[in-house]
Amino acid sequence: MYNFPHRSTVNRSMPRHSEDREPRTDAAAASPGPRATTRIVQVLRILADHPQGATLTELADLSATPKTSLLALLRALTHAHYLAHDGSKYVLGVEAFKLGAAIVAQRRFPEIARPVMERLALEAGETILIGQLASDRPSMVYVMSAESRSAIRFIAGIGERRELFSSSGGRVLLAAMSEAQQAEYFRTAELRAHTSATRTHKRELKAILKEVAETGVAATVEQSSADVVGFAAPIRDESGAVIAALVMGTPVSRGVPGMERFKALIMRGAVEVSALLGHAEPKINLIHASV
Known part of the structure; x- marks a missing residue:
């Protein structure tokens, strides 16, 4: 921890709240007091949550720190350009x-999602995967997995592909496309049945995709493989763009009875991963999705 000498520079002759004025930038004013490390993080966190800025009085209240102690720290952070003083308020x-x-640049996707995936796999008891659009043709490719510990479980290898129209993850990615991109996909894709349950009619699939886009979750029962139920939700980046799908694969014997629970879990997991990427998710409204 840094051990800087504390020096209060408040002028007692100034009127009330004069400490909210433009701070000095000399060397003396740039020296924070004790416990500076913790308070630095706290102040930055508070201002990150208040983009409009906050006065010294407000920061003192929010951080439960005396103004005289906080002022030296604010001056030091302003001197170093971690803060700026805008009128009576401090901003980042x-x-x-x-x-x-x-910090964001150090994050690596999909590796950043691994802790969430592993925790979700334990909680659900099912295999969790991340699927992304393949670069060479319209399909989904698995790029990361956290396997279930159950003896009977869904297994998919990294690099395995799934068709967009029939897999839960593929439907999430397809639903996120523009109308023009979807039209092109249905114009060129071979909608081949993988099982006796696979839905291949374009009108029906388009209605399913509309529901996936509205609800934020896709669920499939034996659409790509027999005895497999799939659940998926979109992973979004800071801009809100869908960059991948978080997928859960289960046997029919567990997936169908646990349908609503698994949909809620996969949606929550996708929100967590998206948050790690800087996306602020609105309040979720769970609605029954097409299977």
Whole structure:
């Protein structure tokens, strides 16, 4: 921990709340007090949640820190450009945004999703995967998995493909496409049945995709493989774009009875992964999805 000497620079002759004015930027004012490391993180976190900024009084209340102690820290952070002083309020400065960008740059997808996937696989007792659009043809390819520990479980290898129209993950990716992209897909795709239950009629599939887009979850029963139920939800990046699907595969014997529970779990998992990528998810409204 840093051990900087504490020095209060509040001028007692100033009027009330004068500490909310533009801070000094000399070396003395740039020295934070004790417990600076914890308070730095706390202040940055508070201002990240208040993009409109906050006054010294508000920051002191939110951080439960005396103004005299907090003021030296704010001056130091402003001097280093981690904060900026806008009128009476403090806001995040350019260095704070640079730091945030550097942290995000260290994240790697899909590896960042592994802890969520492993926890979800344990909670659900089922295999969890991430599927992305293949680069060479319209299909979904699995890029990461966390396997179930059950003796009877769904298994899919990294690099395995699934058709977009018949797999739960594929439907999530297809539902996220524009109308023009969907039209092109249905114009060129071979809608071949994989099982006796596979749905191949374009009008029916388009209605299913509309429901997937509205509900945020896809569920399939023996559409790509016999005795397999699939669940999937979209993984979104900071901009809200769908970049992958979080998928759960289960045997029919567990998937059908646990339909609503598994849909809720996969949606929650996808929201968690999306949040790690910077996406702020609106409140979820669970609605029955097509299977």
